[in-house]
Amino acid sequence: MNWDWEKLRENQKKYEQRQGGGPGMPTPPQMDDLLNKFKGFKFSGIFFVAIVIIAVIIATSTVFTIDRSEVGVIQRFGKYNRLAQPGLNFKWPAGIEKVTKVNVREIETEEFGFKTYNGEGSFRASPESSRQEASLMLTGDLNVAVVPWIVQYRRADPRAYLFNVKDVRSLLRDMSEATMRITVGDRSINEVISSRAEIANAAQKMLQREMDNAKAGIGIVNIEMKKTNVPEPVQASFNEVNQATQEKEQTIYRAREEYNKAVPLARGEAKRLIKDAEGYAIDRVNRAQGDATKFKAIYDEYVQAKDVTRKRMYLESMLEVLPKLENKYIIDSDQKNVLPFLNMGAKLSGQTLGKGE
Template sequence: MSWDWEKLKEQQRKRDGLPPQMDEFVKKFGEFKVPGAPLLILVILLVLIGSSMFYTIRTSEVGVVQRFGKFVRTTQPGLHFKLPAGIETVKRVNVRRVMTEEFTGSVTGYATANSNITLMLTGDLNVALVPWIVQYRIKDPYHYLFKVRNVDVLLRDMSEASMRLVVGDRSIDEVISKRNEIAVESQELLQKEMDQAETGIEIVTIEMKKTDVPAPVQPSLNEVNQATQEKEQTIYQAKEEYNKAIPAARGEADRTIKAAEGYALDRINRAKGDAARFMAVYEEYVKAKDVTRRRLYLEALKELLPKLENKYIVDADQKNLLPLLNLGKQDGGIK
């Protein structure tokens, strides 16, 4: 009795659920024939090659063409031609989309898995929680793709370094109250570092979130703020008293100075007037000494006599002058 071993093996495979052997599959595929198959395959290959030679770049993108992996050129939005696939490839880079990196809490990949990237030391040796957001876009696709490996990692590292540098130069009060200034300064510093590293990234903006201090140091900070407010209030009161006292003292000083200047001017003018009168009298005296002397004598008597109560006139030529008693008590005395 002859056994059909091939038939038995086929039945065994069907029972066991095994797939057909590869050689049998290839054999059957070779037996399958379609009229004009080589021509059809050639047409399909030509269509595939032709379709890979044309590509379209959108309005928000820039095409980066590589030939065997080497950068060749960049292309602007529109329909373009390139060598077939396998020779030239195209990478489309969106240069208008604004991307975001957030620095708002713990991150991985650092010293410990619980590292808090927002925990920073300020210039006055206080600790602050400084969350922020970086928005950026790609301005140079060539630099972005080929100059730096892992641009996103570099961006995060440099953003953290820039923020820590800016915060480290300011006090805790400035970090809390002057967030806009810190954001602008850190943006300028980060952009400078990105340009120096040739990352091809433009920093659109840095937005500072609410800055605070860690919960364990919040009571101490409140005490410091209260002391600062009391200090400012005391300074304000002192300035208020100063503004009241100093202008009054200055006004009094100005009045005293003006009075002294007026008195000095009056004394000078009087002295000048007396000197002028004396010189005028002296000039007249030089011209006529007797007349001037008599006039001065008479003017002096005219000024002196009205001030005297009783006047007694005695003749200068009288030789036998009898003593007169009680001259001032006689009503009929000679006057």
């Protein structure tokens, strides 16, 4: 590039004259020169975008909202600091404080032994090998049972849920399986099949106690046992055993029914006979005592007046005997013409009764 030195010198002279200086004198920078220099400098759009982004990041990282079913766990430099309740909250910018939202009201479900799929309002079980192994359990009477169940829980303590246990879900599944195996192992196969509600309540209490000991921040809401059965290879044999057991129980029930009918009847009859015998004995004793008292009274009267008492006794005896006789024949003891005949009361027809008639 060729420079126009004459033109440059001319411009310099004009500049010195305008400033009132002479040759060799330094000239201070003027406002026009500065403006001209700044006019040549252009601000980049990236600089403004960066400033806006930084401002937005700072604003959004300091203001946050918590849903009504959640709780915010705030950490300051990685250490737990406080809990944020539902609503609008503030914190220090990102890098200083961090918030983790934990849903404390939603009830979650863990399934063991099966997996459900919701399709058009219906649920169906889809067994898998790992789930089947989890549901195979040994009962107290050394039988194998298929015990599917579900565990419903919620995050009761957000701080403990986040910081005390590394993998809360794995701990919950392992402890649930161990708890259910202990509970089922204390009962027979029939109890496991028929007493599912009782087993579920016992397992819930035990599981909650174990989760509290682990400080996992989990609250067990409910444990529900699904249909319990035996493995398919032994299903037929198990049904036969159940049928035989039911027949045995029916036979015992019928025998007890007959027993309850016959034994009370026999006991009642025995008591009746005993009461009759006791009444008869009392009657005989009372009669004997009465007869003895009567005889003694008569004897006392007889001793005092023998003739009168003897006649009275005779008359009373005849008064008792005579009404019982059908035909009565009264004969004077001084009568000499009447011969005595046998069978005087018999009816004779067409025959004479004796000589002298």
